[in-house]
Structures are given as C-alpha cells and as structure tokens.
Amino acid sequence: MIRTLTFYFFIIIIVTNIRGQWDILNEGGSFGTIDFINDDIGWIVGEGEFYKTEDGGDTWNKIFVVNDIAIARIDFLNESVGWAISYDDYILKSLDGGNTWFIQKQFTNYNMLAIQVVNDSTVYISAVANDYPKFLKTVDGGINWTTITRNEYNREYQLMWFQDIDNGFFIGSEDGGVQSVVLRTNDGGTTFNEEIIFQDKYIFDIQTLNDSTAYFLCRESGGPKKLCYTNDTLNNKTILTTNFDFIYSFYCLDEATVFAVVRDSTLGFIKSTDGGITWHSRRPVPFHYGFWPSSWFKYDLLFKNNNIGYIAGEGFGGSFLSKTIDGGSAWYIQKFGIPTSDIFFIDRNKGFVCGGKSAFGPLGPIAGHILVTEDGGNSWIESGSYGNIAKVFFVDSLIGYTISHGGGGWWKNDYIHKTTDGGISWEVKNEGSAGDIVFRDAQLGWHIGWYHDTTAIVETTDGGDNWESIWEKPSYGETSSLRALYDIEGTLWAVGDSGLILHSVNPDSFKKIYGVTSLNLYNVFFSDGQHGWICAGDSLSKIFKTNDGGQSWYVLPLIGYNINDMVFKDSLNGWGVGNDVNEKGLIIETNDGGVNWNVEVNNLSDPLTTIYFKDGFCWAAGENGLILRTEYGTSWIDQNTGDIFPSKYALKQNYPNPFNPLTTIEFDLPKAEFVTLKVYNILGEEIKTLVNNKLQAGNHTFEFDGSILASGIYLYKIKAGNWQDVKKMILIK
Numbered sequence: 001m002i003r004t005l006t007f008y009f010f011i012i013i014i015v016t017n018i019r020g021q022w023d024i025l026n027e028g029g030s031f032g033t034i035d036f037i038n039d040d041i042g043w044i045v046g047e048g049e050f051y052k053t054e055d056g057g058d059t060w061n062k063i064f065v066v067n068d069i070a071i072a073r074i075d076f077l078n079e080s081v082g083w084a085i086s087y088d089d090y091i092l093k094s095l096d097g098g099n100t101w102f103i104q105k106q107f108t109n110y111n112m113l114a115i116q117v118v119n120d121s122t123v124y125i126s127a128v129a130n131d132y133p134k135f136l137k138t139v140d141g142g143i144n145w146t147t148i149t150r151n152e153y154n155r156e157y158q159l160m161w162f163q164d165i166d167n168g169f170f171i172g173s174e175d176g177g178v179q180s181v182v183l184r185t186n187d188g189g190t191t192f193n194e195e196i197i198f199q200d201k202y203i204f205d206i207q208t209l210n211d212s213t214a215y216f217l218c219r220e221s222g223g224p225k226k227l228c229y230t231n232d233t234l235n236n237k238t239i240l241t242t243n244f245d246f247i248y249s250f251y252c253l254d255e256a257t258v259f260a261v262v263r264d265s266t267l268g269f270i271k272s273t274d275g276g277i278t279w280h281s282r283r284p285v286p287f288h289y290g291f292w293p294s295s296w297f298k299y300d301l302l303f304k305n306n307n308i309g310y311i312a313g314e315g316f317g318g319s320f321l322s323k324t325i326d327g328g329s330a331w332y333i334q335k336f337g338i339p340t341s342d343i344f345f346i347d348r349n350k351g352f353v354c355g356g357k358s359a360f361g362p363l364g365p366i367a368g369h370i371l372v373t374e375d376g377g378n379s380w381i382e383s384g385s386y387g388n389i390a391k392v393f394f395v396d397s398l399i400g401y402t403i404s405h406g407g408g409g410w411w412k413n414d415y416i417h418k419t420t421d422g423g424i425s426w427e428v429k430n431e432g433s434a435g436d437i438v439f440r441d442a443q444l445g446w447h448i449g450w451y452h453d454t455t456a457i458v459e460t461t462d463g464g465d466n467w468e469s470i471w472e473k474p475s476y477g478e479t480s481s482l483r484a485l486y487d488i489e490g491t492l493w494a495v496g497d498s499g500l501i502l503h504s505v506n507p508d509s510f511k512k513i514y515g516v517t518s519l520n521l522y523n524v525f526f527s528d529g530q531h532g533w534i535c536a537g538d539s540l541s542k543i544f545k546t547n548d549g550g551q552s553w554y555v556l557p558l559i560g561y562n563i564n565d566m567v568f569k570d571s572l573n574g575w576g577v578g579n580d581v582n583e584k585g586l587i588i589e590t591n592d593g594g595v596n597w598n599v600e601v602n603n604l605s606d607p608l609t610t611i612y613f614k615d616g617f618c619w620a621a622g623e624n625g626l627i628l629r630t631e632y633g634t635s636w637i638d639q640n641t642g643d644i645f646p647s648k649y650a651l652k653q654n655y656p657n658p659f660n661p662l663t664t665i666e667f668d669l670p671k672a673e674f675v676t677l678k679v680y681n682i683l684g685e686e687i688k689t690l691v692n693n694k695l696q697a698g699n700h701t702f703e704f705d706g707s708i709l710a711s712g713i714y715l716y717k718i719k720a721g722n723w724q725d726v727k728k729m730i731l732i733k
Helices: 002-016
Strands: 022-026 033-036 042-046 049-053 061-063 071-076 082-086 088-094 102-117 123-129 132-138 146-149 156-162 168-174 179-185 193-199 201-208 214-220 225-230 246-252 258-263 267-272 280-283 298-303 309-315 318-324 332-337 340-345 351-358 366-373 381-384 388-394 400-405 414-419 427-432 437-439 445-451 454-460 468-472 482-488 491-496 501-506 509-512 521-526 532-536 542-546 562-568 574-579 585-590 598-604 608-614 617-622 627-631 662-669 673-681 686-695 698-705 712-720 723-731
Touching: 033 071, 033 298, 033 309, 042 071, 042 309, 049 071, 071 102, 082 102, 082 123, 102 156, 123 156, 132 156, 156 201, 168 201, 201 246, 214 246, 225 246, 258 298, 332 366, 332 381, 340 608, 340 617, 351 400, 351 617, 366 388, 366 400, 388 437, 400 437, 427 445, 437 482, 445 468, 445 482, 445 491, 454 482, 454 491, 491 521, 521 562, 532 562, 574 608, 574 617, 585 608, 662 673, 662 712, 673 698, 686 698, 686 712
Parallel strands: 179 201, 246 298, 340 388, 482 521, 562 608
Antiparallel strands: 022 627, 033 042, 042 049, 049 061, 071 082, 082 088, 088 102, 102 123, 123 132, 132 146, 156 168, 168 179, 179 193, 201 214, 214 225, 246 258, 258 267, 267 280, 298 309, 309 318, 318 332, 340 351, 351 366, 351 388, 366 381, 388 400, 400 414, 414 427, 437 445, 445 454, 454 468, 482 491, 491 501, 501 509, 521 532, 532 542, 562 574, 574 585, 585 598, 608 617, 617 627, 662 698, 673 686, 673 712, 712 723
16 A cells, blocks of 8 residues: 555656746745744744744745644744744644644633743743733643732733743833833742832833843833843843934844844934944845834844844835844845735846835825845845835836835825936936836837826836827826736837727827727737737636737637736747635646636735746746746856756656666756756655756756666656656666
C-alpha cells in the first residue's frame, strides 16, 4: 500500500506542474508589534494576524492560529515556548516556536490586555471583565490559574513589569487616562501597594533594561507623547523629549542607545547615543503621511543591534514592515498592505506599483503610495506618497507619469505627477480630472478626464507641461465616463461607460463605434494592430474581441468571473485577473485568444486588480498589497554580457524516449538555483542522483545511463528553489 501511494504522489506532480508557476512576492497584512528572541527568530503580531521569521527577518511567514483566534499579544520564553492572549477570552501556548498553538485556558467576557512570561512555570496576565480589572497568574505552566479581581471600576492595567516571580508591578490608568497608577507587589500579587505616579499623564509603553532602569512614553491629557527615563523603578522620572510634537515608538538597545519615530513638522527616525539627552541621524520613515493627525497611525520599532532594525506601521493608507541594515540611514520595505491600482515595469527588473484608499468611506481623507523595485518585485522602496495613486505609466527608464486622486486631502481633485529621474522625485504637471494616461513618446501623450461637464480626451505635445482637450462627449451633463486608454501602432483607443468605444482616425479626430454593447467597459488591450480585447460588466465579466483592427467586435464565451484587467503576450496567449463570487483572487489564462480560459491560480487572499507583461515576465497585483509574478516566454538577454537565458523554468522530455541504455535529460533555469535531479522507479524508490549542486541560469543537459536497469517506466524529478517538476521515461532493452 505504501508503494502505491508513492506512485500516485509522482503522478500528482506531473498533473499540477502543467500550469504556470506563479510566485507570491508580497501578501499584505497587519503589522503591529515586533519581537525577536535571538538574531534569527522573531514574530510580528498585528490586528489578529501572526507572522514568524527564522532568517533574521529576511522572510516572514504567516501563521494560522487554531480556530482563527486573533492573537493580540505574545511573549516567548525561548525559541520553542511561547504564550499568547487573544483580544478576548483566550490564553494560548506554543511549544514549537509559534508554528502551532493550542488553547491553554478560556474565559468568558474577558478583555485581555497584557502578558508576561517570567519563567517556564510562571505567567502573569492583565485583563478586564465587566469593567473591573483582573490579574491572572499561573505557577505550573498554565495548568491552573489564580484570578485576582480588583474593586476598581473602569480602570485598566495595560502594562506590567516583573523582575522575578514575586517582584513587579502593573501600570494602569483611571478616569479615562487622567492619571497613571502603579500597583507594586513583592509577593507575586497576593498584596499590592498602590501609587499614583503621574497626575494628568498616562503611561502607555515601557521598555525595561534591568531591575530598576526603564524608558517609557507618557502623555498629558490632550497633549503630545513624551519619552521618559527612570533608574529607580519609577520612583523618579526624567522627561527626555520636549521638542517633538509626537513620539510614536521607541526602542532602547542599551541604556545609552535609543531609537525613536517622532513627528514635529515632518515624520522621521531619530537616534540618541547619550540616553536621550541629544538626538541625531534623522531620516525619513517609509509610508509617511502628510499632515494627517498623529493618532491615526501606529508604528512599532525594534533594533537587534546598532545596524539592523525594523519599523512596522499601520494607518488608513495601509500597513508596512521595513528593515534597515545601516542603522536607519535607509529603509527597505519587506512587506506592505495597500490596495494596489496599477503596476508597470520598465524592464524585467525595474517596476512600479501604486495604490491607496480613502479613510472612513468615499468622503474621508485619501492616502496612497507609489513603490519602486529594482529586482523584479522581490523588494520595494517608497517612491512617492500623495493621494490615491491610480495609474502609473513610464515612457522610458527616467520619464514617468502618475495619476492620483485626492492629493492628500478631503478635496477630490486629480493630479498628474511627472518624474524625470526614474521616480526619485515627482512634480505636479496638471490638476483637474483624470482617469487613465498613456504616452507615445517623451512629448506626445493623452489622458482621459472630465472637462466642461462632460468626459474628454486631453492631449499634451510637450511632455505634460500643457494639456488641451481634443475630444469631448457631445452630450453635456451626462454622467458616463471614459475609463481606459490604449495606444497601439499609431491608433489611440478609449472605452468607457454605456458601451462607449472610440478610436483615433487622425491625431485630433476620433470615431465612435456603435452597437457592440451597452455595458460599462473597464479596460482595453491590443496585442497588435489587428487583435484587441475589451472587458465589460459590473459583476461577472464579458470580453469582446476584434480580429480586424476594431472594424468588428464579437463577444467571447462567458468566463464566470469578475475580471478587472487583462494582458496578452501575443494574439493567442494572455491572462486575466480578478476574483470569484466569494471575492477570492484568481488568475486565468488563455492560449487561443480568449475563446477558452483556464484558471491558473485561485483562492487568493484578495482580489487582483491589475496585470502587466514585460520581457517574458508577468506581474499581477491586487488588494492589500498582493503581488504575484510568473516567468513566461522563450528567453531574456543579459544587458551586460549579451548572453541569452531562458525566462522560465522548464523540464523537457528526455531524448531519445524510449531509450536503450543512454538518454539525455534537459532543463532550463532562468536564474542560478540549487538543483537536485533524481531518477526513481515506478514504485517511487530513488535510483540515481544526477544533480545535487548549484547551477547557473541557462540550459542544462545531463546524460542518464540505464545499463544496469531492467526494462520499464522510470521517473525523473527536478527541484530548483520553489519550483519542481517530474516526467516519465521508458527504458526498453
């Protein structure tokens, strides 16, 4: 029976690897509190989501918790043993470094606030139940719990600090944070000594360095946050920062070295090497947000040493996790979660993704970002932050344009920004109404907008310095709009609401195509001058196609999904991205021009909104920062050496096949990878290892000698990075 199962295991691999290989480059989430137990192993908790790294923060893996319980706080004793509390009712424990969790204790109607693990037996928890504070304690590793109820209505103890199993204190606030209260204990919580340490101030974060020394944040009622210091267990306090409007977060590497994220006129990262007396090394913080109120954003800061540190941030514009390796001079975004609207790649390495959203619904303030990658989407840095950036288009590696909605305020004007240095800096080129934008060269371009109370196509002939309307919908006052532009072989196409389709017949004249559909049209794409597609529909999408340059259009068979964007490599091969009826993201592929579609990827965490194809690579992006990439095509050229390399992984059929006794196995690698290539018999037993080392990108061939084997069916399996494939070969003697 075991042998039969092994055989089917290989058959499954054969079937599933027929489809394209899409790698998830980024999957957004909620990034709140960061914690490391050593240089390699750390965790992030944010809004119920939980992530772990085992390589010093280079990669983070999302952990799914039992019963989908939303973890609020964690505390790890070592690499294996950790504790967690949910936002309500649950105490959880892990024995394998947070990979799996089990429910240690469940309460009813509890609001869990803080947790501290003292040793392998003793754990303290602060909670609130029925508006009264409760302290929970175990001294046997969580088997039994002692509950201490405080007779203090509407008081919460959000922080605690225990030096050992007996000595420590809880820090809380009363009267809505008007004053800070400390409950000290020397007998493990049997008795408490209450002390009001701050009148009109509230302590809401503390980091201890030893039994007596700590840094903490306090805030006067309605005033700014201040960083404070104590060296006698909070009996005396020194306020360190007085010249900043707001301090979001801080981290003490030691008693002298302190890092902080602060705000006065702008948001920035600062460092002190004298215990907070003087500050220097101010640097911008990723995902900074104009002038919006400080209380709308949260940042958490952690440094492992003087060079390596992390910032996790959340706000209405999105969430992010950034890393520095040079002490904060430069920050690199590791993960981000923003609704992405558009993606554009200049070549296989450099590309841009943009997006954003409005807080509190359509009438709220707007924030957004544009990010740039230099390595094909594996890592990103911020290129700009202004409004909800809906579209991005680059003419070449230096000149590019964006369309943003809102621009950073409650007002709804749209802006066209331009860069001439590859996204390092941006300047406003037009203000008004804009929906989509394309450029034919560095000077000639168009955008669609709303002019004279009607939809219009607007042209520039000087690189965006001046714009002029060249087509306006004749029925003024109608609400239907143009939504998408596409420029192909000297013809400009535009589509919009109520079946509106236009194409240019000369530089300043457009022809309307009638009778195709009355549906709203959302995007248009041409693979060449003759073959084009238009996507329509407000729920399940319809796709219209032309094979004669737009003279005639016909509807393709229904695909049963909501398709937000599409791209075609040529007249036959293309992809569409969107979501199913359950709002799960998906990617579909066609190899016959759209007549038939196959689902390549489904059940993604979020809907996909945009897709782009360049140099044999295809990228898809969607809600919450979801980005995927596949390698498709025949080859790519190294710009430095001129060498030609395959652009996708491929394991080819051995030749000759059948064989006796020699055959050649060939495969393609688009990049250098550690490769294993092994031969198995039909029972799944390993026969021979042909490759077990790192190989460079390119085409590789290896010979297999079956002289000592019996006639029959054999399998050869390759693994390279995250990609694997297996094929069948036949030996006949």
